[in-house]
Amino acid sequence: MSSSCLQTISDYGLRSLGFGERLLPRGDFTLCDQFTLIGSGLIWNIYFGVFALAFGFFFATALALAKASPNRWLRKPAEWFIFVFRGSPLFIQFFIAYEALVMLPRTGFDLWGLLVPTDWMTSAWAGALFVLFLNTSAYSAEIFYGALNAVPKGDLEAADAYGMTGWTKFRRVVWPTMLRLAWPAYTNEAIFLFHATTLVFFSGFPAFQQRGDALYYAKFFADKTFNPFIPYPIAAFYFVCLTVTLIALFGGINRRLNRHLPGAIRPKLRIRPQIVR
Amino acid sequence: MFASCADPKALDGLAWMLCYLSSGKHLLFYGSFLVVIALMLVVAPVALAFGFGGALAARSHIAPLRWFGKGYTSMVRGIPDIIFFLFVPVAMDQGLEYIRHKILCPDWTAPIRQGNDFLVCPAAKLPLNSAPQIYHEVYGFLLAVVAFAIVFGAFASNVIYGAMRAVPHAQLETAEAYGMTPAQVRRRILIPQMWTYALPGLSNLWMILIKATPLLFLLGVEDIVYWARELGATKSQIYDFPHPDWRLWYFLLLLAFYLGMTRVSEIVLGRLATRLARGQATMAGEAMRKAGA
Numbered sequence: 001m002s003s004s005c006l007q008t009i010s011d012y013g014l015r016s017l018g019f020g021e022r023l024l025p026r027g028d029f030t031l032c033d034q035f036t037l038i039g040s041g042l043i044w045n046i047y048f049g050v051f052a053l054a055f056g057f058f059f060a061t062a063l064a065l066a067k068a069s070p071n072r073w074l075r076k077p078a079e080w081f082i083f084v085f086r087g088s089p090l091f092i093q094f095f096i097a098y099e100a101l102v103m104l105p106r107t108g109f110d111l112w113g114l115l116v117p118t119d120w121m122t123s124a125w126a127g128a129l130f131v132l133f134l135n136t137s138a139y140s141a142e143i144f145y146g147a148l149n150a151v152p153k154g155d156l157e158a159a160d161a162y163g164m165t166g167w168t169k170f171r172r173v174v175w176p177t178m179l180r181l182a183w184p185a186y187t188n189e190a191i192f193l194f195h196a197t198t199l200v201f202f203s204g205f206p207a208f209q210q211r212g213d214a215l216y217y218a219k220f221f222a223d224k225t226f227n228p229f230i231p232y233p234i235a236a237f238y239f240v241c242l243t244v245t246l247i248a249l250f251g252g253i254n255r256r257l258n259r260h261l262p263g264a265i266r267p268k269l270r271i272r273p274q275i276v277r
Numbered sequence: 278m279f280a281s282c283a284d285p286k287a288l289d290g291l292a293w294m295l296c297y298l299s300s301g302k303h304l305l306f307y308g309s310f311l312v313v314i315a316l317m318l319v320v321a322p323v324a325l326a327f328g329f330g331g332a333l334a335a336r337s338h339i340a341p342l343r344w345f346g347k348g349y350t351s352m353v354r355g356i357p358d359i360i361f362f363l364f365v366p367v368a369m370d371q372g373l374e375y376i377r378h379k380i381l382c383p384d385w386t387a388p389i390r391q392g393n394d395f396l397v398c399p400a401a402k403l404p405l406n407s408a409p410q411i412y413h414e415v416y417g418f419l420l421a422v423v424a425f426a427i428v429f430g431a432f433a434s435n436v437i438y439g440a441m442r443a444v445p446h447a448q449l450e451t452a453e454a455y456g457m458t459p460a461q462v463r464r465r466i467l468i469p470q471m472w473t474y475a476l477p478g479l480s481n482l483w484m485i486l487i488k489a490t491p492l493l494f495l496l497g498v499e500d501i502v503y504w505a506r507e508l509g510a511t512k513s514q515i516y517d518f519p520h521p522d523w524r525l526w527y528f529l530l531l532l533a534f535y536l537g538m539t540r541v542s543e544i545v546l547g548r549l550a551t552r553l554a555r556g557q558a559t560m561a562g563e564a565m566r567k568a569g570a
Contacts, residue, residue: 028392087539088532089488095502096532099509099525195357202359202495219363226395228371232364236356243355 005032016040016211024210024220031230034221038234041214042242047125048197048213052132053190059133060140061175067145078141085138090131090196094203097131098122124205132200136193143189147182148174180257184269187250191243214238285517297518306504310534312418313490313501320425320486325479327430332437333463350438353431362492365424366417370403377401414499421496429486436478441467443474473557480546487538491531505531 011021013036025033066078085093104118121127151174159173179186198215201207207216214235221231251269258266282288282296297303334346353361374397375389382398389396399405404412444467452466494502509524554561 084532084536088535089491091491091494091502092528092531092535095505096525096528099522099528103522103525191355195359198357198359215357215359215363218360222363222367225393226371227390227393228364228367232360236360239357239360240355 005030005036008032009036012036013040014043016043016213016217018209018211022209029221029225034217034231034234037217037221038214038231039238041212041217042238044124044200044211044213045194045197045239045242048129048132048200049190049194051129052136052197053193055133056136056140056193059137060144063137063141064144064148064178067141068148082138082141082145085135086142090135091199091203093131093135094128094199094205097127098204101127122205123208124200128200128203128205132193132197135196136189139189139192140186143182143185144178146185147178150181151177176257180267183250183254183257184267187247187254187269190250191246194242194246195239293518297520300518302504302508305499306501306508309499309501309504312498313493316418316422316425316490316493317486319422320429321483323422323426324429324433324482324486327426328433328435328437331430331434332441335434335438336441346434349431350434353428353435358428358489359492359495361428362424362495365427366420366496369420369423371395374401374403377403417496417498421493421498424496425486425489429482429489432482432485433479436482437471437475440471440475440478444470470557473553473559473562476546476550476553480542480550483542483546484539487535487542491535501531501534 008025008030009032012025012033014020015024015037017040024037063078063081066074067082069075069078101118101122104121106119107115109116109118121130155173155177156169159169164172198213201212201216210220212220218231218235222228225231247269254267254269281292282299285293285296288296331346331349334342335350337343337346374395378385378389378397378401381400385398387396404416448466448470449462452462457465491500491502493500505527506524509522509527511522512519550561551565555565556562
């Protein structure tokens with residue numbers, strides 16, 4: 001690695017966040033330029049993925065419980081929410097959310113004398129994150145719902161026998177078992193979500209001052225050089241690394257969730273992102 | 278379209294709406310729904326064929342073929358499909374133009390890649406610069422079909438490979454014991470039994486395919502997303518039908534379209550699963566046998 005490449009990294013390493021050089025490289029793009037800028041864009045993919053997943057996890061648990069609830073006022077809204085978000089393309093959801101957020105009053109609206117600004121909602125970091133959050137919540141809720149229905153009857157009876165009820169029973173028996181059963185499918189969902197973050201900057205949400213994600217910069221290079229054979233494989237390489245890291249992380253959690261089971265019946269993770277969603 | 282629509286400025290209310298919704302551009306918009314459905318119907322069998330080939334290659338006894346199959350099957354695992362959708366059409370286009378360039382212009386000496394340009398001789402352009410507009414559109418659509426088929430073929434080969442492994446091994450061994458050749462085992466035992474295991478995965482893929490079709494927009498095809506943005510955008514008074522920003526409504530229409538498509542597919546695929554379970558050595562098949570008896 002030459003010193004000019006170190007210079008490139010310091011100039012463009014955080015370009016996607018708006019630090020460093022303002023203008024994107026021009027003219028002859030070196031391999032170092034492409035690696036640095038696409039890697040810089042990956043920060044956004046990680047940001048969207050991590051936060052959507054973290055918030056979505058809790059909302060999905062609530063949705064799954066609502067869908068499994070005997071009370072139809074809880075069940076029906078949850079079913080509809082899951083149906084709408086699982087039945088329609090994420091791409092369209094992004095467009096709808098963007099158009100809807102743009103319609104909010106430009107100056108913000110008045111809330112009991114307090115002016116709530118709205119312009120930040122149309123920017124990708126908030127708007128797109130919100131859509132991804134809702135989307136992954138719906139998919140994860142369906143996974144959790146399936147797992148909730150698969151919690152063994154014996155476990156519940158054992159909890160009853162110990163005199164557990166309500167929250168204690170849920171927290172100590174139902175929820176851990178549900179997570180354990182859902183985890184392989186949830187891992188696939190997590191990987192898929194990280195892949196889906198590449199759609200954000202192609203779907204209406206503007207890349208403010210050309211601060212985009214990995215694929216945004218990969219497309220930038222491909223359009224500028226008319227050579228798709230370098231930037232896209234670089235982006236692919238970054239995503240393979242990201243996926244491998246995710247699998248290691250989720251595999252660790254999977255082992256922890258199953259640590260009480262004898263080795264032979266511990267479920268293994270089967271990684272089939274995209275084809276199981 | 279209708280004679281009464283000749284002067285849209287004079288209309289209002291329902292008549293205005295009728296004329297608006299039957300304007301030339303709206304007819305193109307309705308047509309683009311057919312483009313999307315055509316894409317799904319064309320891609321599904323091609324991807325299935327790719328998937329079949331990929332799965333059979335991954336099971337092959339010939340090592341290079343097996344490596345190719347395994348590589349193809351697993352290429353989509355860690356890489357977002359959108360990268361393929363962006364990559365494949367451009368790569369295909371350049372590859373085809375490169376081959377045509379080599380064949381059609383052997384005495385062209387200038388390098389093809391000059392700095393940031395990709396230059397082939399005019400005769401090698403695809404489609405030719407002089408070709409009518411429709412050729413360009415059809416060519417763009419075909420590149421999109423190939424990109425979709427490659428990506429979904431890889432997904433399908435994942436599913437089919439798994440389904441082939443799920444067929445009980447004893448069935449194949451029995452067939453061998455009857456003296457069938459490997460090709461016969463494959464044709465008579467493996468493939469007919471595989472479908473019931475493959476169907477859940479393939480149904481899922483069909484749903485994913487439906488939900489991936491708006492990505493056509495990224496490939497520059499004038500699909501429903503393109504028209505929704507075009508028609509919904511604010512139209513000032515210089516247009517025949519001025520209106521404020523209606524993109525939200527157009528996208529809600531697309532949402533309804535996709536929800537309808539996935540719902541109908543779900544019902545149809547559910548029926549198909551029941552049909553295929555008949556007589557199979559699975560739980561569903563067994564339940565059906567008991568119900569009949």
